[in-house]
Amino acid sequence: MPTQIAKRKRKSAPSNSDLAGCVRPPVEPGHFELSNAIRVLSMDAVQQARSGHPGMPMGMADIATVLWREFLCHDPAQPQWGNRDRFVLSNGHGSMLLYSLLHLSGYDLSMEELRHFRQLGQRTPGHPEYGVTPGVETTTGPLGQGLANAVGMALAEQLMAAKFNRARFPIIDHYTYVFLGDGCQMEGISHEVASLAGRWGLGKLIAFYDDNGISIDGCVRGWLSDDTPMRFRAYGWHVVDEVDGHDPQAIREAIREARQQSNAPSLLCCKTVIGRGAPNKQGSAATHGGPLGEGEVAATREALGWNEPPFVVPKAIGQAWSATQQGRALRERWETLLANYAKKFPLLHSELLRRQQGELPKGFAADADEFIEQCQRDGTAIATRQASGQCLERYGPLLPELIGGSADLSPSNNTRWSGSHIITNDEAAGNYIHFGAREFAMTTIMNGLALHGGFLPYGGTFLVFLDYSRSAVRMAALMGCRCVLIYTHDSVALGEDGPTHQPVEHLSMLRLTPNVSVWRPCDTVETAVAWRAAIERSDGPTALVLSRQALPLQMRAPDQVATVSRGAYILWEPPGEEPLEALIIATGSEVELAIVAAQALANSKRSRRVRVVSMPSMDVFERQDKEYRQAVLPPAITRRLAIEAGSSGMWHKYVGDRGRIIALDSFGASGPGGAVLAHFGFSSKQVTAQLRQLLKAG
Numbered sequence: 005m006p007t008q009i010a011k012r013k014r015k016s017a018p019s020n021s022d023l024a025g026c027v028r029p030p031v032e033p034g035h036f037e038l039s040n041a042i043r044v045l046s047m048d049a050v051q052q053a054r055s056g057h058p059g060m061p062m063g064m065a066d067i068a069t070v071l072w073r074e075f076l077c078h079d080p081a082q083p084q085w086g087n088r089d090r091f092v093l094s095n096g097h098g099s100m101l102l103y104s105l106l107h108l109s110g111y112d113l114s115m116e117e118l119r120h121f122r123q124l125g126q127r128t129p130g131h132p133e134y135g136v137t138p139g140v141e142t143t144t145g146p147l148g149q150g151l152a153n154a155v156g157m158a159l160a161e162q163l164m165a166a167k168f169n170r171a172r173f174p175i176i177d178h179y180t181y182v183f184l185g186d187g188c189q190m191e192g193i194s195h196e197v198a199s200l201a202g203r204w205g206l207g208k209l210i211a212f213y214d215d216n217g218i219s220i221d222g223c224v225r226g227w228l229s230d231d232t233p234m235r236f237r238a239y240g241w242h243v244v245d246e247v248d249g250h251d252p253q254a255i256r257e258a259i260r261e262a263r264q265q266s267n268a269p270s271l272l273c274c275k276t277v278i279g280r281g282a283p284n285k286q287g288s289a290a291t292h293g294g295p296l297g298e299g300e301v302a303a304t305r306e307a308l309g310w311n312e313p314p315f316v317v318p319k320a321i322g323q324a325w326s327a328t329q330q331g332r333a334l335r336e337r338w339e340t341l342l343a344n345y346a347k348k349f350p351l352l353h354s355e356l357l358r359r360q361q362g363e364l365p366k367g368f369a370a371d372a373d374e375f376i377e378q379c380q381r382d383g384t385a386i387a388t389r390q391a392s393g394q395c396l397e398r399y400g401p402l403l404p405e406l407i408g409g410s411a412d413l414s415p416s417n418n419t420r421w422s423g424s425h426i427i428t429n430d431e432a433a434g435n436y437i438h439f440g441a442r443e444f445a446m447t448t449i450m451n452g453l454a455l456h457g458g459f460l461p462y463g464g465t466f467l468v469f470l471d472y473s474r475s476a477v478r479m480a481a482l483m484g485c486r487c488v489l490i491y492t493h494d495s496v497a498l499g500e501d502g503p504t505h506q507p508v509e510h511l512s513m514l515r516l517t518p519n520v521s522v523w524r525p526c527d528t529v530e531t532a533v534a535w536r537a538a539i540e541r542s543d544g545p546t547a548l549v550l551s552r553q554a555l556p557l558q559m560r561a562p563d564q565v566a567t568v569s570r571g572a573y574i575l576w577e578p579p580g581e582e583p584l585e586a587l588i589i590a591t592g593s594e595v596e597l598a599i600v601a602a603q604a605l606a607n608s609k610r611s612r613r614v615r616v617v618s619m620p621s622m623d624v625f626e627r628q629d630k631e632y633r634q635a636v637l638p639p640a641i642t643r644r645l646a647i648e649a650g651s652s653g654m655w656h657k658y659v660g661d662r663g664r665i666i667a668l669d670s671f672g673a674s675g676p677g678g679a680v681l682a683h684f685g686f687s688s689k690q691v692t693a694q695l696r697q698l699l700k701a702g
């Protein structure tokens with residue numbers, strides 16, 4: 005049901021948009037006492053830890069005080085409720101700002117934890133970490149990525165609203181607020197995602213630019229002279245320029261103005277003084293990334309008129325900050341709306357809950373089993389990227405939460421399927437994103453969509469361009485975001501485009517990243533199993549590494565098909581009971597080479613007995629029990645050959661001292677794919693020859 009964005013402007017039932025802004029009238033104690041609580045907590049925690057960043061929290065304290073106390077819809081007792089506003093601290097080095105806000109508002113974050121800022125095992129780590137501290141919506145620290153996540157969250161809100169809201173039932177209706185600094189603005193990712201956010205007209209995204217003119221190296225004028233307001237206007241944002249970031253009324257008015265924008269994201273450019281309140285250091289880079297020092301801390305206390313010892317907040321200020329009562333009221337109001345929605349739209353309601361909880365539709369597993377069997381029965385020789393497209397055709401209709409796209413390589417990545425509906429500015433609905441050539445934005449936005457909830461994002465590019473998005477992949481893994489990373493053109497076999505496009509080290513890089521599950525399937529069946537594993541995984545990203553070129557369908561008995569999901573399995577070995585002499589382990593396009601070589605030697609005069617193990621996923625295999633692993637790779641068989649058209653590094657542990665590896669530890673070359681492969685030793689003739697030598701070595 006496509007919904008025009010413009011039509012979402014006014015609804016008759018109370019929503020976050022209606023409630024916020026009148027959540028709490030400003031009360032005594034005054035604004036500055038309240039914001040000084042943030043300043044003092046932040047400088048004291050950094051001083052105590054002897055490390056951290058006091059300048060930004062002190063500079064943004066006034067903005068944060070107005071936003072959190074007067075606008076933000078949140079419930080400290082239930083940080084996860086579905087329709088809360090999202091708050092993202094993209095300049096995550098100022099983490100003490102967020103910890104102060106969470107503590108003061110009444111989240112489960114004690115003063116003791118603030119006192120132990122940056123200490124091992126505490127919920128106040130150096131940078132905000134998702135899943136560690138209640139109320140932290142995303143892990144931030146790598147500059148610019150918080151803004152990007154926020155764009156993903158705002159897009160998620162817009163799409164969920166289009167899908168689930170009904171007249172008088174604005175069940176999904178919240179803002180996404182994000183703080184960012186000069187560092188975030190300088191990072192290229194801010195350009196990529198600001199461009200997309202403007203294109204999508206994300207009216208409920210409100211960004212606060214901490215324009216304090218200072219970064220680590222000093223005054224930014226020497227390296228940041230962009231006209232930021234003009235830049236964002238050019239992207240289609242609504243910009244409120246020259247906001248005095250220390251004047252609560254100016255901040256309030258700017259937020260109100262931003263909230264009037266239904267068709268454009270807003271950037272509030274706030275002039276602030278870094279380290280505001282520290283009489284001798286404010287306005288200087290000295291406050292950015294280290295303790296103020298005992299003397300300056302004392303001077304700041306005096307300048308602010310703050311008489312309490314460290315980590316003590318006067319009762320009246322604590323009470324004025326508490327958001328627990330207001331928060332409960334807001335949440336309960338929404339829950340009442342939701343309960344009525346459930347009565348009126350029971351199916352939609354249960355679908356909403358299913359998606360928010362990240363559960364798969366009933367019957368998915370049975371459907372997947374059937375599809376995998378069908379692939380084995382009817383599959384043909386196609387590229388695994390094409391097989392991936394077939395998986396989308398099959399799994400896509402079962403999963404309305406699937407939202408995907410490509411970084412301008414849709415036809416090559418086979419990411420666009422027949423049920424794809426492109427997201428544009430004109431329609432808030434859709435499930436396919438043309439990210440343009442913006443790999444980093446694609447991955448960070450996928451993280452934002454996953455963190456918001458309600459979506460299973462996937463995105464495609466060439467494996468070699470994973471480099472452009474590498475940090476976002478790492479963040480997805482660190483946060484445990486469920487996303488599917490589709491990387492096609494997975495080796496030098498892509499051919500003529502040459503070494504700029506030919507990945508070498510990328511597979512190893514993915515495998516070395518903790519919590520990324522990596523699959524490199526060899527045919528349609530393994531691709532269908534890999535997709536299924538990616539969909540069923542709930543605690544992290546899965547990378548599907550796919551071939552450009554066609555690969556034959558491998559023969560498997562039903563019991564073999566069942567073992568594919570274990571990450572590595574016996575694909576072929578000569579019949580008979582005699583002991584095996586060697587084994588070959590291969591992945592993806594190299595599996596066929598292994599089969600040809602092993603069979604050639606089986607059929608040779610001496611009938612050599614070589615097992616072929618297909619290992620589409622090292623990490624999944626490594627999670628299997630020892631008995632299974634040793635049944636597939638018996639320790640007694642020490643003559644082992646690994647084949648993979650990528651870096652050799654990861655294979656030594658599998659082949660051991662007596663083994664051999666056919667891999668690629670140099671850059672590739674331009675030429676037809678088959679010729680390039682043969683040039684680097686990936687032909688059945690060369691593999692057979694290597695296998696013979698291995699067997700000869702005794």
Ligand SMILES: Cc1ncc(C[n+]2csc(CCOP(=O)(O)OP(=O)(O)O)c2C)c(N)n1
Pocket residue numbers: 057059060095097098145146147184185186187188191214216218219220278292
């Ligand atoms: C991608 C990335 N590069 C570098 C850093 C190291 N770093 C942390 S803060 C910072 C400067 C940020 O300046 P600004 O946003 O102006 O912060 P402020 O001085 O206002 O606190 C840098 C370079 C980082 N965290 N992330």
